[in-house]
Amino acid sequence: MKILGVLGSPRGGGNSDILLDQALAGAKEMGAKVEKIILSRKKISGCIDCTKCNETGICVIRDDMLEIHKKILKADAIIHSVPLYFWAMTSQMKAYLDRWCAFFDGNWNWHKAYAPKMKGKRIGLMTVCGDPNVHTADPIVHSFRATCKFSGLKLLPVVQASAFGKGEMDKNKKAKKEAYELGRKIATP
Numbered sequence: 001m002k003i004l005g006v007l008g009s010p011r012g013g014g015n016s017d018i019l020l021d022q023a024l025a026g027a028k029e030m031g032a033k034v035e036k037i038i039l040s041r042k043k044i045s046g047c048i049d050c051t052k053c054n055e056t057g058i059c060v061i062r063d064d065m066l067e068i069h070k071k072i073l074k075a076d077a078i079i080h081s082v083p084l085y086f087w088a089m090t091s092q093m094k095a096y097l098d099r100w101c102a103f104f105d106g107n108w109n110w111h112k113a114y115a116p117k118m119k120g121k122r123i124g125l126m127t128v129c130g131d132p133n134v135h136t137a138d139p140i141v142h143s144f145r146a147t148c149k150f151s152g153l154k155l156l157p158v159v160q161a162s163a164f165g166k167g168e169m170d171k172n173k174k175a176k177k178e179a180y181e182l183g184r185k186i187a188t189p
């Protein structure tokens with residue numbers, strides 16, 4: 001199994017990074033091949049709604065998302081980890097998600113060539129917010145859940161945790177265990 005980890009925080013070694021590493025370690029334990037993509041180190045512009053991909057399935061913007069598109073297609077599962085910025089996902093994660101547009105035709109169906117690779121693909125999500133109430137990050141969950149529902153992706157139970165200072169998550173044994181278990185589960189055939 002190939003598992004892709006996608007980090008939506010620009011803070012390397014930060015709280016969502018800690019959770020992502022845990023999840024990928026869990027997946028690895030199950031024998032999966034894992035790869036981590038740090039979105040803030042990539043050049044990913046926002047979707048410009050030019051609709052060209054509706055016909056071609058390929059985005060006209062020549063940046064790092066083209067390579068990420070290929071990795072998404074090849075992966076058996078993708079685990080996302082992202083902090084809450086102003087009651088929403090980070091701009092890095094949003095630009096990445098909007099560029100999934102290239103997988104769909106003009107009717108928001110998977111392009112024929114992609115459908116067999118994408119339908120039912122497992123999606124993991126972990127959110128981190130500074131607020132002690134983990135559900136403050138629910139707007140991110142809503143966005144991913146609705147996206148998965150309309151497109152037939154399989155969203156696994158979401159891991160949500162709170163932490164504010166960089167690396168504070170390291171002390172949160174419960175959240176780290178949940179992340180690890182998500183990684184194990186997503187990599188279980």
Ligand SMILES: Cc1cc2nc3c(=O)[nH]c(=O)nc-3n(C[C@H](O)[C@H](O)[C@H](O)COP(=O)(O)O)c2cc1C
Nearest residue numbers: 009011014015016083084085086087129130131163
């Ligand atoms: C620009 C910005 C906006 C933020 N907005 C929120 C917010 O709306 N609600 C919240 O609970 N925490 C908010 N936070 C706190 C982060 O979610 C928190 O520090 C988190 O642990 C960062 O995760 P990271 O270490 O993975 O980057 C914000 C942080 C930044 C930098």
